[in-house]
Amino acid sequence: MSKLSGAYYEIDHMNMVATRDQWVNKIHPLVKLVVTVFYIAVVVSLSKYNLSGILLMGAYPIVMFMLGEVSFKDSIRRLRIILPLVCVVGIFNPFFDRQVVFNVGSISVTSGVISMVTLMIKGILTVLASYLLIATTTIEKICYALRQLHIPAVLVTQILLTYRYISVLLKEANTIMQAYLLRAPNQKGVQFKVWGPLVGQLLLRSIDRANAVYESMMLRGYRGEFHYSNMEHCSGKDYLFLVAWIVVLLAIKYLPVFMYFNS
Amino acid sequence: MHMADALVAPAVAGTMYAASAIAAGYSIKKVHLEADPKKVPVMGVMGAFVFAAQMINFTIPGTGSSGHLCGGMLLTALLGPYAAFLTMIGVLLIQCLMFADGGLLALGCNVWNMAFYGCFLGYFLVWRPMMKKTTSRGKIIAASIIGSVVTLQLGAFSVSIETLFSGITDLPFSVFAGTMQPIHLAIGLVEGLITAAVLVFVYEARPEMLYRANVAGKREKFSFKKTLGVLAVVMLLIGGGLSLFASSHPDGLEWSIERITGSTELDAAKKSVYNTAESVQETTALLPDYQFKGSESGLGTSFSGIIGSCVVLVVCAGVCYIISTTRKKKSA
Amino acid sequence: MSHIHIDMEHVNFSYEKNKKILDDITFTARERDCIGLIGANGVGKSTLLKLLVGLESGYEGSIRVEEIPVSSEMLPKIREKIGYVFQDSDSQLFMNNVYEDIAFAPRNYGLPEEEVVRCVEHAMQMTEIGHLREKSIYKLSGGEKKLVSIATILAMTPDIILMDEPTIALDPRNRRNLIHILNQFDHLKIIASHDLDMVMDTCSRVILMSDGKIVKDGDVMEILKDRELLEKNGLELPLGLQERKPQQ
Amino acid sequence: MSHIHIDMEHVNFSYEKNKKILDDITFTARERDCIGLIGANGVGKSTLLKLLVGLESGYEGSIRVEEIPVSSEMLPKIREKIGYVFQDSDSQLFMNNVYEDIAFAPRNYGLPEEEVVRCVEHAMQMTEIGHLREKSIYKLSGGEKKLVSIATILAMTPDIILMDEPTIALDPRNRRNLIHILNQFDHLKIIASHDLDMVMDTCSRVILMSDGKIVKDGDVMEILKDRELLEKNGLELPLGLQERKPQQ
Numbered sequence A: 001m002s003k004l005s006g007a008y009y010e011i012d013h014m015n016m017v018a019t020r021d022q023w024v025n026k027i028h029p030l031v032k033l034v035v036t037v038f039y040i041a042v043v044v045s046l047s048k049y050n051l052s053g054i055l056l057m058g059a060y061p062i063v064m065f066m067l068g069e070v071s072f073k074d075s076i077r078r079l080r081i082i083l084p085l086v087c088v089v090g091i092f093n094p095f096f097d098r099q100v101v102f103n104v105g106s107i108s109v110t111s112g113v114i115s116m117v118t119l120m121i122k123g124i125l126t127v128l129a130s131y132l133l134i135a136t137t138t139i140e141k142i143c144y145a146l147r148q149l150h151i152p153a154v155l156v157t158q159i160l161l162t163y164r165y166i167s168v169l170l171k172e173a174n175t176i177m178q179a180y181l182l183r184a185p186n187q188k189g190v191q192f193k194v195w196g197p198l199v200g201q202l203l204l205r206s207i208d209r210a211n212a213v214y215e216s217m218m219l220r221g222y223r224g225e226f227h228y229s230n231m232e233h234c235s236g237k238d239y240l241f242l243v244a245w246i247v248v249l250l251a252i253k254y255l256p257v258f259m260y261f262n263s
Numbered sequence B: 001m002h003m004a005d006a007l008v009a010p011a012v013a014g015t016m017y018a019a020s021a022i023a024a025g026y027s028i029k030k031v032h033l034e035a036d037p038k039k040v041p042v043m044g045v046m047g048a049f050v051f052a053a054q055m056i057n058f059t060i061p062g063t064g065s066s067g068h069l070c071g072g073m074l075l076t077a078l079l080g081p082y083a084a085f086l087t088m089i090g091v092l093l094i095q096c097l098m099f100a101d102g103g104l105l106a107l108g109c110n111v112w113n114m115a116f117y118g119c120f121l122g123y124f125l126v127w128r129p130m131m132k133k134t135t136s137r138g139k140i141i142a143a144s145i146i147g148s149v150v151t152l153q154l155g156a157f158s159v160s161i162e163t164l165f166s167g168i169t170d171l172p173f174s175v176f177a178g179t180m181q182p183i184h185l186a187i188g189l190v191e192g193l194i195t196a197a198v199l200v201f202v203y204e205a206r207p208e209m210l211y212r213a214n215v216a217g218k219r220e221k222f223s224f225k226k227t228l229g230v231l232a233v234v235m236l237l238i239g240g241g242l243s244l245f246a247s248s249h250p251d252g253l254e255w256s257i258e259r260i261t262g263s264t265e266l267d268a269a270k271k272s273v274y275n276t277a278e279s280v281q282e283t284t285a286l287l288p289d290y291q292f293k294g295s296e297s298g299l300g301t302s303f304s305g306i307i308g309s310c311v312v313l314v315v316c317a318g319v320c321y322i323i324s325t326t327r328k329k330k331s332a
Numbered sequence C, D: 001m002s003h004i005h006i007d008m009e010h011v012n013f014s015y016e017k018n019k020k021i022l023d024d025i026t027f028t029a030r031e032r033d034c035i036g037l038i039g040a041n042g043v044g045k046s047t048l049l050k051l052l053v054g055l056e057s058g059y060e061g062s063i064r065v066e067e068i069p070v071s072s073e074m075l076p077k078i079r080e081k082i083g084y085v086f087q088d089s090d091s092q093l094f095m096n097n098v099y100e101d102i103a104f105a106p107r108n109y110g111l112p113e114e115e116v117v118r119c120v121e122h123a124m125q126m127t128e129i130g131h132l133r134e135k136s137i138y139k140l141s142g143g144e145k146k147l148v149s150i151a152t153i154l155a156m157t158p159d160i161i162l163m164d165e166p167t168i169a170l171d172p173r174n175r176r177n178l179i180h181i182l183n184q185f186d187h188l189k190i191i192a193s194h195d196l197d198m199v200m201d202t203c204s205r206v207i208l209m210s211d212g213k214i215v216k217d218g219d220v221m222e223i224l225k226d227r228e229l230l231e232k233n234g235l236e237l238p239l240g241l242q243e244r245k246p247q248q
């Protein structure tokens, strides 16, 4: 139950953050989507021993968090899913990979340690980048961007509807769970014999609702695609944002100036 | 179970994106929207349903722990493979954006691991053959459990393979897979049970909602407990064997890798995989420097380099701080 | 009189084979009619309204809306003319926030954006929900949802309004306001409700149902004042017509 | 008098940071009280009831039910004593059919099966839904659902009943029957409703809310007869007390 309401508040909160009146929020969604994916790809493509390079990639989140006035605190919570996963995968590297790279005082740092740290930082950076996207861009706008990339309307409309109905169904699931808990106060989760009816009930209601929604959309003139209101085209500012970041990211990856740090 | 961005190399991500995109394109062609325009909103709401149902904790009898629903098998039984697959894409995309579960780059992998197997294999290998002649409670339960376990095993195996191909961890493949498979066996069983419970409810309440199920001759009695018992034994046998195979006979896995890559040694197999990956990357837009353990250029890191990077970051943060404070002063 | 807008002839309908929900329903409704559809719980009022907009299919008999038979091919045409308020407003609202939801229909009918804005503003002003403009749908209280779903219909400027329990969850002021709105709208309206006082204040004609059949179809005051008839069919006199015995 | 069952002191609550929904709510309710909670749409009635059973948390101030503070650890204990009817009955029912749903709570409290049967039969008989016994939940009409959800509560034989808009969707006869049931139940009950006539017929005390605050807390007739007070807070006189101007 707490998970349900947690998810509910998370979605609500993200929606609120994403609709703030900030310059980053106003940058064209397509541009932000491209920059984000490009950034993640560059981060991931860095060698697993390139610790200094991966550190430099931290520049993107730093700039975006500070200039976009996105709350860093909120984003930390989102690391809770990924960090354990990445740790489990990375934690063994120091045991298998024991080549000493350099010494700091009396401690020798092995390549396994470096690759482990690199992997963890990669994990953090990629999550932060996705967070920056969603914290400054609503799902509607991302869907709009997807449409501009010629992703078929069926898929995009369906994603939009899924998103819209998540809050409704989370609330409904929450109410069912509450009703359940009110009459079974000493249970923690849903007991075995109620699995089917409880979820099934939610399912049937969802389907009825889906049909009603469809009818309701048809009743109001829906003919296959949503209208994306007041979406603008890319402006000079957007192109500048795009080009600037691509140049910087490529520079971190390839330029000799930064190679100095890598040697 | 969700792959994270940090665990996939761009080449692997790209490959899986391509594979998933093909499956999606094919599905869009096959859902026959013209015939049934209601499908889109139904898919949307069902996606949201899966999302909400995943947040419900199910207490597992006899243990203190709880399980969750995953959705692929459930959706495929209700919507058919194509619509279910498209629905799962939406769910996975939103999960990765809103909850950092998965990642944008790894989306292709996740769609493949969780949606493709669950929806397509779950339907064509399990649901359709089993429901072809008649549908009954027992068959639904069996199909749900077998479908969930099998597709989850495949998904988990894909995760191991993708991690291997990405060259992220030094953990031997056999160990990685050897832990993934048994864990997902348990998860699959629970998920199968939940899916079964829900589908049986639907079968009793509105049988016509099950996709392509033959519900004409419904009404036969049968014992839930008995079926469950038989199934449990079967699953334990299959699952136990599989896990044993995975964990105590790593050579077995090496053998299968060898068969796949046609190389005799796992390391060599790994290398050849990387080489292919590298050549794929060279032809794609992004040209990452892919370095493997032992290759000279790989250790492009020194203590001074790390310090230098930190200094740059601090300077960067400082500049941003100045910019944002002066901006605030101006607006104040 | 004016031309016939809705025409049902010998309509039978059932959800399950063995149980008839609607049983030989016949009636016509004309352009300026305002019809109250009343009857006990479960007599089939919602079902009847759903058939009119094609939300349920598989009926026997003939249903025509503006001379067009209600069948799956003709539904898009019929639905353009009808504004339908669901009993359950949760299923009716599907956009992100109140404004977007109300603007959905006008946008879909291809109105230019200024026209859309005008429609939406007008609908919001009539239902007095201007302050909810930016609010997410799922954060509305029960009554607020109802008001928004009424506004979405008003923004469509339909020829026919069908309402299923419109006063449910409304506070007395909003209820009064709805009555006012309904009285201003001078096309055909059919209102299914248990709020007999509201029916008395808005409708000129009442159809009384019992057990899937039309028991009586006639003038509003004639039926609503007939205590015996009402009580035989599981209803009561409107509260406004009851004599109060002081409590306690 | 009798001992205090519910005690709220200086309770503040908000869903979102900037907007208070409940603002310094203080009241106590005793064993045999029957309290009507009234106020315009969106003033926070449902929210107040939800806080009492712990459906929303994170309030400021103190809420005690039978001397137990409402906090997540104590919820199971508190919930055993309270029967709560949701505003939206759709999501309240979750079992296969009507009988199973009503039997759910008594079974959970570990009653022997004959006792369960007795409870369920009694609850069904009180709400007159015996004919729906075997019916699946999702096949019920709006009013039938409401009746079933009321029956599920009655089968729990709770010490306290909280009801959010119980008369919504009920036809006049079932509404009258509910009033009768409520009047028979002689423990504490709190009823949030816009149906002021029902409040007048069941409650001895009224709490009038406006904008998250308690504006007035007092005798039912005193408040419900005060036209000016009601109108200032978005309400109206109960229909039974209004003078009717004959229509048309």
Ligand SMILES: Nc1ncnc2c1ncn2[C@@H]1O[C@H](COP(=O)(O)OP(=O)(O)OP(=O)(O)O)[C@@H](O)[C@H]1O
Pocket: C015, C016, C021, C039, C040, C041, C042, C043, C044, C045, C046, C047, C048, D138, D139, D140, D141, D142, D143, D144, D169, D171
């Ligand atoms: N999907 C369904 N399948 C089977 N029976 C149904 C279904 N929906 C409704 N019914 C039954 O059909 C009858 C009429 O339902 P309907 O919703 O039309 O009643 P109503 O007059 O609107 O009642 P209320 O005033 O309570 O809303 C009820 O007895 C109900 O149980």
Ligand SMILES: Nc1ncnc2c1ncn2[C@@H]1O[C@H](COP(=O)(O)OP(=O)(O)OP(=O)(O)O)[C@@H](O)[C@H]1O
Pocket: C138, C139, C140, C141, C142, C143, C144, C169, C171, D015, D016, D021, D039, D040, D041, D042, D043, D044, D045, D046, D047, D048, D087
């Ligand atoms: N989940 C939520 N998030 C934010 N605001 C909410 C949420 N739920 C309700 N609200 C707001 O809180 C206020 C009080 O809501 P509540 O449901 O308590 O009203 P109410 O008095 O029961 O109204 P009604 O008579 O219409 O049912 C409303 O303005 C509503 O918009």
Ligand SMILES: [Mg+2]
Pocket: C045, C046, C047, C087, C164, D141, D142, D143
């Ligand atoms: Mg109805």
Ligand SMILES: [Mg+2]
Pocket: C141, C142, C143, D045, D046, D047, D087, D164
């Ligand atoms: Mg309320």
